[in-house]
Amino acid sequence: MLALKNVEVVYHDVILVLRGISLQVPDGKIVALLGANGAGKTTTLRAISGILDVQDGKITKGEITLDGEPIHHLSASKIVRKGVSQALEGRRVLAELTVEENLRLGAHTNHRRLGENLDRVYGLFPDLKQRPKFIAGYLSGGQQQMLAIGRALMSAPRFLLLDEPSLGLAPMLVQEIRDIIVEINRQGTGVLLVEQNAGMALTISQHGYILEIGKMVMDKASSELLKDEDVRE
Ligand code: ATP
Numbered sequence: 001m002l003a004l005k006n007v008e009v010v011y012h013d014v015i016l017v018l019r020g021i022s023l024q025v026p027d028g029k030i031v032a033l034l035g036a037n038g039a040g041k042t043t044t045l046r047a048i049s050g051i052l053d054v055q056d057g058k059i060t061k062g063e064i065t066l067d068g069e070p071i072h073h074l075s076a077s078k079i080v081r082k083g084v085s086q087a088l089e090g091r092r093v094l095a096e097l098t099v100e101e102n103l104r105l106g107a108h109t110n111h112r113r114l115g116e117n118l119d120r121v122y123g124l125f126p127d128l129k130q131r132p133k134f135i136a137g138y139l140s141g142g143q144q145q146m147l148a149i150g151r152a153l154m155s156a157p158r159f160l161l162l163d164e165p166s167l168g169l170a171p172m173l174v175q176e177i178r179d180i181i182v183e184i185n186r187q188g189t190g191v192l193l194v195e196q197n198a199g200m201a202l203t204i205s206q207h208g209y210i211l212e213i214g215k216m217v218m219d220k221a222s223s224e225l226l227k228d229e230d231v232r233e
Pocket of ligand 1 (some may be wrong): 011012015017035037038039040041042043048055056057071
């Protein structure tokens with residue numbers, strides 16, 4: 001189980017962005033984290049992945065645990081080694097490298113199983129399998145998104161953190177990404193899914209959290225949230 005307990009995050013020592021949030025991602029489940037622009041969703045993922053310092057952000061209270069063991073004091077690469085891996089928002093692939101070079105970089109914490117993990121990723125993304133030598137920067141937006149997810153999967157994480165995977169994609173591709181997330185989860189990976197597309201996220205997750213200006217305002221089974229008028233709004 002991946003868990004956040006009363007986590008508070010401050011940027012530049014003064015800007016309080018997360019005001020004591022708690023959430024839980026059980027093994028093998030999909031959990032949705034929803035909220036409007038600026039609510040703090042990306043900050044939550046950065047806190048879990050240990051990459052707040054790049055943005056001059058800090059966890060000032062609370063704790064993040066994996067199976068009850070605190071992980072919030074670990075470096076980003078140790079957190080990946082522990083089994084938590086994030087696919088970044090905005091499809092931040094390395095544009096000048098090929099598809100396969102991008103994927104190999106994702107495996108830097110887990111070289112021994114490189115072949116096995118590459119097979120898994122190519123199985124999930126046949127489009128990538130067809131063009132391993134293609135320069136990533138020339139891929140379509142949807143393919144870059146898939147490459148970003150594939151790269152995160154190359155460390156064979158127990159928990160995959162996804163930041164708005166459907167952002168900017170045409171409806172058909174949103175459907176494709178949705179099916180791929182379901183398949184990744186079916187293969188045993190727990191998923192924390194940050195989305196603005198609440199409809200998509202709530203139909204594939206078991207549980208959902210709603211963040212509003214740094215505070216968790218709702219926490220319910222996704223089926224319940226889907227029925228809620230306010231949530232749909
Ligand atoms: P979006 O969907 O727009 O990305 P979000 O819910 O992911 O929104 P965050 O990106 O976590 O929200 O931002 C939450 C708040 O923190 C916003 O008010 C934002 O301006 C602020 N913030 C984010 N990053 C920084 C930073 N590096 N320095 C200062 N403030 C920041």
